[in-house]
Amino acid sequence: MTDPLSTLTMLLSDVILPNLKAVQVSQSEQIAANDRLELAIEDLRTYMESQFALLSAQLTACQAELAVTQAALKAAQRQAGIRAPEGKLLIN
Numbered sequence: 001m002t003d004p005l006s007t008l009t010m011l012l013s014d015v016i017l018p019n020l021k022a023v024q025v026s027q028s029e030q031i032a033a034n035d036r037l038e039l040a041i042e043d044l045r046t047y048m049e050s051q052f053a054l055l056s057a058q059l060t061a062c063q064a065e066l067a068v069t070q071a072a073l074k075a076a077q078r079q080a081g082i083r084a085p086e087g088k089l090l091i092n
Contacts, residue, residue: 002010
């Protein structure tokens with residue numbers, strides 16, 4: 001029969017330490033994967049912000065172009081004497 005200290009030492013060296021090292025390696029891998037994920041999320045956020053800014057600028061340009069086109073159409077309709085049918089608008 002072995003003494004408790006030897007049993008404890010054997011348990012520590014054969015079971016606990018190898019598992020501890022595996023857990024530490026797994027934890028390090030999870031931390032690295034989490035860091036990569038955080039970077040990917042930040043890259044996506046930056047990309048989405050730039051795309052939103054681009055689309056917003058394009059929308060603003062389209063709205064301005066539409067306003068100019070509507071004004072030109074109204075002026076051309078007035079000049080040509082074109083009237084809308086009763087109760088209808090040609091253009092706002």
